[in-house]
Amino acid sequence: MRHALAEAQKAFETDEIPIGAIVVFENRIIGRGYNQTERLRDVTAHAEMLALTAAANHLGNKYLADCTLYVTIEPCVMCAGASYWAQLKAVVFGAEEPKVGFRRHGQLLHPRTKLRGPVQHEECAALMRAFFNLKRK
Amino acid sequence: MRHALAEAQKAFETDEIPIGAIVVFENRIIGRGYNQTERLRDVTAHAEMLALTAAANHLGNKYLADCTLYVTIEPCVMCAGASYWAQLKAVVFGAEEPKVGFRRHGQLLHPRTKLRGPVQHEECAALMRAFFNLKRK
Numbered sequence: 001m002r003h004a005l006a007e008a009q010k011a012f013e014t015d016e017i018p019i020g021a022i023v024v025f026e027n028r029i030i031g032r033g034y035n036q037t038e039r040l041r042d043v044t045a046h047a048e049m050l051a052l053t054a055a056a057n058h059l060g061n062k063y064l065a066d067c068t069l070y071v072t073i074e075p076c077v078m079c080a081g082a083s084y085w086a087q088l089k090a091v092v093f094g095a096e097e098p099k100v101g102f103r104r105h106g107q108l109l110h111p112r113t114k115l116r117g118p119v120q121h122e123e124c125a126a127l128m129r130a131f132f133n134l135k136r137k
Numbered sequence: 138m139r140h141a142l143a144e145a146q147k148a149f150e151t152d153e154i155p156i157g158a159i160v161v162f163e164n165r166i167i168g169r170g171y172n173q174t175e176r177l178r179d180v181t182a183h184a185e186m187l188a189l190t191a192a193a194n195h196l197g198n199k200y201l202a203d204c205t206l207y208v209t210i211e212p213c214v215m216c217a218g219a220s221y222w223a224q225l226k227a228v229v230f231g232a233e234e235p236k237v238g239f240r241r242h243g244q245l246l247h248p249r250t251k252l253r254g255p256v257q258h259e260e261c262a263a264l265m266r267a268f269f270n271l272k273r274k
Contacts, residue, residue: 041199042190043222044181053179062178077245078222081215085180105242108214 031055074101093117094124168192211238230254231261
């Protein structure tokens, strides 16, 4: 999650909602991503989507069945849906996102995917709060 | 939907699950996409995602509030989630997809997005059947 937070920090520094993600395979990071929806003007450019695409590129396989996605904030419906298709081994998120997190819509992940979180709510949520406090000023 | 079907046909011809999508703004097509998950080895490369990204690129705006997405098959959870973020005016789909269509998970689209479909079930579903029949041989 430390590495996912480093990605989120990159988003923060480029004036993007600070969410970061990594994909881990055999204890190695094979995909990284941070939210870039503003810079790319593309709602699909969430941290998780970019990390999943990078990981699939790395493995040359669209299925990431032995991979774990770490993301600083609970994924949204779109990213949960992408995780479903990738058939991830596990999804680990840092902080809950009660408003647009996927969990309020029920079980959207693949049946084989284990879900763990919130594992680091305070630190991950603090970065989001800092971002939105700055924006309000 | 005729143009979305033409996109689906392109997918069929490149050995991809034949789903196609277009995005329409002021009666013009500003984004097109067909499923390319095999070629790109990327689960996120659904027809809708590619069409939404292309449309946002065209407009220079990640919000597609005055746009309608036409897609040959009922969108999955991921694509419904992307449509939510894009705040589309409308989503029109050709054929129902009871197994992995988003509707079984409830209301995942943005509250402002109108949903219409199935509008052309037979033709859109027939292309899918033809594809999977070929695959089984």
